[in-house]
Amino acid sequence: MLEARIPSGPIEQKWDKCRYEMKLMNPANRRKHSIIVVGAGLAGAAAAATLGQQGYHVHCFSYHDTPRRAHSIAAQGGINSSKNYRNDGDSVLRLFKDTVKGGDYRAREANVYRLAEVSGNIIDQCVAQGVPFAREYGGLLDNRSFGGVQVERTFYARGQTGQQLLLGAYQALEEQIAAGTVTMHFRSELLDIVLVNGRARGIVTRDLVTGQLDSHAGDVVVLATGGYSNVFYLSTNAKASNCTAIWRAHRRGALFGNPCFTQIHPTCIPLSSDFQSKLTLMSESLRNDGRIWVPKRKGDTRGPSQIPESERDYYLENRYPSFGNLVPRDVASRNAKEVCDEGRGVGPHGQGVYLDFADAIHRLGSQTVREKYGNLFEIYERITGEDAYTVPMRIYPAPHYTMGGLWVDYHLMSTIPGLFVGGEANFSDHGANRLGASALMQGLADGYFVLPATVPDYVAANKLDPVSTSDGAFKSAKAEVKDRIDKLLAIDGKRTPDSFHKELGKIVWDDCGMARADAGLRKALARIPELRDEFWHNLRVVGTGEELNQSLEKANRISDFLELSELMCSDALQRTESCGGHFRVESQTPDGEAKRDDEHFAYTAAWEWKGAGQAHALHKEPLSFEYVPLSQRSYK
Ligand SMILES: Cc1cc2nc3c(=O)[nH]c(=O)nc-3n(C[C@H](O)[C@H](O)[C@H](O)COP(=O)(O)OP(=O)(O)OC[C@H]3O[C@@H](n4cnc5c(N)ncnc54)[C@H](O)[C@@H]3O)c2cc1C
Numbered sequence: 250m251l252e253a254r255i256p257s258g259p260i261e262q263k264w265d266k267c268r269y270e271m272k273l274m275n276p277a278n279r280r281k282h283s284i285i286v287v288g289a290g291l292a293g294a295a296a297a298a299t300l301g302q303q304g305y306h307v308h309c310f311s312y313h314d315t316p317r318r319a320h321s322i323a324a325q326g327g328i329n330s331s332k333n334y335r336n337d338g339d340s341v342l343r344l345f346k347d348t349v350k351g352g353d354y355r356a357r358e359a360n361v362y363r364l365a366e367v368s369g370n371i372i373d374q375c376v377a378q379g380v381p382f383a384r385e386y387g388g389l390l391d392n393r394s395f396g397g398v399q400v401e402r403t404f405y406a407r408g409q410t411g412q413q414l415l416l417g418a419y420q421a422l423e424e425q426i427a428a429g430t431v432t433m434h435f436r437s438e439l440l441d442i443v444l445v446n447g448r449a450r451g452i453v454t455r456d457l458v459t460g461q462l463d464s465h466a467g468d469v470v471v472l473a474t475g476g477y478s479n480v481f482y483l484s485t486n487a488k489a490s491n492c493t494a495i496w497r498a499h500r501r502g503a504l505f506g507n508p509c510f511t512q513i514h515p516t517c518i519p520l521s522s523d524f525q526s527k528l529t530l531m532s533e534s535l536r537n538d539g540r541i542w543v544p545k546r547k548g549d550t551r552g553p554s555q556i557p558e559s560e561r562d563y564y565l566e567n568r569y570p571s572f573g574n575l576v577p578r579d580v581a582s583r584n585a586k587e588v589c590d591e592g593r594g595v596g597p598h599g600q601g602v603y604l605d606f607a608d609a610i611h612r613l614g615s616q617t618v619r620e621k622y623g624n625l626f627e628i629y630e631r632i633t634g635e636d637a638y639t640v641p642m643r644i645y646p647a648p649h650y651t652m653g654g655l656w657v658d659y660h661l662m663s664t665i666p667g668l669f670v671g672g673e674a675n676f677s678d679h680g681a682n683r684l685g686a687s688a689l690m691q692g693l694a695d696g697y698f699v700l701p702a703t704v705p706d707y708v709a710a711n712k713l714d715p716v717s718t719s720d721g722a723f724k725s726a727k728a729e730v731k732d733r734i735d736k737l738l739a740i741d742g743k744r745t746p747d748s749f750h751k752e753l754g755k756i757v758w759d760d761c762g763m764a765r766a767d768a769g770l771r772k773a774l775a776r777i778p779e780l781r782d783e784f785w786h787n788l789r790v791v792g793t794g795e796e797l798n799q800s801l802e803k804a805n806r807i808s809d810f811l812e813l814s815e816l817m818c819s820d821a822l823q824r825t826e827s828c829g830g831h832f833r834v835e836s837q838t839p840d841g842e843a844k845r846d847d848e849h850f851a852y853t854a855a856w857e858w859k860g861a862g863q864a865h866a867l868h869k870e871p872l873s874f875e876y877v878p879l880s881q882r883s884y885k
Pocket of ligand 1: 287288289290291292293310311312313316319320321322323324325326327328410411437438439440473474475476485486487490491493494530649650671672673674685686687688689690692
């Protein structure tokens with residue numbers, strides 16, 4: 250069932266060989282084919298624009314009112330590339346190795362190598378589009394460092410890298426919209442995938458303004474619908490980000506890869522009240538100059554300025570002298586949790602550590618710090634009312650990114666023929682832990698370079714009979730969607746969608762968050778089906794299905810989170826090793842680091858939907874490491 254289609258030959262020749270062997274289509278024939286791209290964030294906009302430019306007719310869908318509102322716009326810190334502009338020892342091989350190691354050896358080597366290989370093209374593409382990357386005084390593109398690496402390879406546009414990259418992709422997309430190759434469908438939410446003869450041939454959507462259900466036919470469907478961190482309720486993701494597109498595809502037969510691999514980001518503004526519904530990231534770039542510390546003494550309630558140097562614990566610098574504050578996210582998050590659990594956390598609830606810029610300001614001057622991080626300091630001040638130029642920031646880990654997603658082969662095709670998946674929505678190249686500034690790199694690699702090669706190959710290589718939305722498969726998929734919506738509206742219970750989401754988020758955070766243990770996972774696996782059952786009997790959705798109805802939108806998305814969360818816990822339970830962000834309490838090294846079990850778990854877990862209320866079936870894609878030999882990850 251799992252054929253990864255990794256090309257043979259040396260790793261540095263695989264992508265070239267694959268592209269050479271792929272079928273091409275004559276430009277005059279391309280316009281006869283239509284491609285559905287769902288998502289207009291970085292991955293989706295880049296793919297839609299590029300496929301449109303090639304001459305295919307692309308229908309691009311987004312539940313937002315413009316591509317510019319996709320969650321990608323929130324990305325702050327930067328995008329990696331192995332250009333080696335700093336001449337500090339970087340190379341394709343080093344970026345490849347750092348990413349495999351950073352992911353704790355749970356990613357597919359061939360994909361990661363390709364990612365490193367095309368990373369240089371991404372920067373060229375974006376510069377050609379006019380993306381205003383930061384430059385040094387002499388005019389060259391500037392670089393900084395992100396966690397888990399010892400070179401400076403991160404390109405950035407102040408703290409707005411995602412926004413500037415998205416504007417670049419958006420203008421490329423707009424060009425194709427104007428040229429007539431891309432048709433945009435705004436405020437249009439995918440609620441099902443349509444299969445004809447086992448192939449993905451269309452989608453069912455709901456117009457979020459009028460509530461109208463429609464179906465759309467095409468030769469290929471590409472999903473670039475982002476990640477599912479909002480399963481935790483509180484996360485750094487945009488409030489609307491959800492799992493519905495990939496989950497509905499999963500229910501139609503697409504295997505789900507590594508659902509329990511989620512990333513908890515170490516530098517977020519701590520939760521301040523129980524009524525909060527959103528967490529805010531403070532970019533990892535701040536760890537270039539900010540120093541992380543807590544008081545040495547438990548329960549020390551003195552303000553930071555009252556605590557002398559000798560009574561501070563710069564715990565990352567002390568424990569990981571080689572990487573210091575720039576250890577990868579999983580390591581930084583776990584250490585923050587540990588010092589807070591010991592009672593050395595700071596701030597009102599003791600759930601915080603300091604990120605202190607005093608040294609950097611002393612060394613560089615506050616103007617330089619302002620130039621590098623000004624907008625991040627401003628965000629922090631607006632939310633906390635504190636001035637981080639004079640008082641250290643307080644930070645705490647929060648759900649941020651999902652390495653899990655739909656399983657895809659080397660061509661980024663899921664187990665449903667004709668259903669491709671790009672960006673954060675696929676199970677991706679980051680293994681069990683994503684390194685900072687690598688998501689933008691992967692989303693744009695998928696969108697600008699990989700999908701525009703592999704999707705046309707699929708179209709050229711397969712005989713795709715014409716289909717129409719009046720065919721039975723389209724009608725029955727649409728009827729099923731309508732049925733589900735009617736069911737949600739008819740429950741007429743007492744609890745709001747948000748109250749279910751909040752309760753679910755707490756279960757997943759407590760038992761499948763930063764640390765996972767057998768007992769907790771079993772508890773969650775017993776509780777989630779009960780909560781799901783209550784949801785289907787006691788939910789209250791106000792309004793109707795024929796209007797703008799955010800209560801209904803949320804309920805629909807939460808119904809999917811209630812299923813996905815169970816799969817996350819099952820996946821975490823079966824993986825009794827620790828790796829990257831998946832920290833099984835039972836599997837630690839003597840000094841508390843994640844302890845892998847390569848003999849039993851060097852595989853990608855790919856789960857098959859077996860029907861509502863049925864246990865999923867587990868398939869395994871074995872992972873082999875020929876170029877980056879397996880070793881215990883160390884950042885000391
Ligand atoms: C606060 C923050 C900061 C970050 N900073 C960085 C950084 O500095 N560097 C880095 O590399 N990464 C960063 N990341 C991660 C990175 O931003 C994301 O992984 C990446 O932008 C995801 O892009 P995407 O195109 O896959 O998805 P998204 O940008 O989430 O786009 C999803 C698209 O799909 C559409 N969609 C979703 N579901 C449906 C549906 N059912 N029907 C129709 N349309 C749908 C949406 O409308 C949207 O257009 C950050 C993440 C966060 C949360």
